[in-house]
Amino acid sequence: MTKRPMDILDQVLNRQPVLVSLKGGREIRGVLQGYDVHMNLVLDKAEEEINGQPASIGTLIIRGDNVIYISPSVQ
Template structure:
């Protein structure tokens, strides 16, 4: 069993990116944007993660986008659902992309 990362990488500079997971490490305790499979998007504070990209996020805003096509008219209907969560655990196999949220001036 692996532990979730909540520490700084030993021997690395505080702001260096030497490998892809360093970007995630530098985003620890910061707001991130996570694009997931099945039309889900999450924005929240990255609390912890592991090498499988399992994530724990707090203060999460979730957006779920679904679409349906009417078989008779072939017209597409897009539905957006929004939810808020205080804490969420996200399995790494659902993650497509993770990005730091841009800082506003």
């Protein structure tokens, strides 16, 4: 059975961290709390690596037109 993108997002919703790559080269890791058809995302426990050090952001809303990809991540 072929999985659709939304099926994969449903599998990780509120369970495991995802890695979100954004336009401009930023990458943010966090627990996916919700999303919509425009790929607007709500991440909890979000963090970004800055100068090799993780920087905690907390809860974050990412506008979908900034998303390049979303990947289930390994901690």
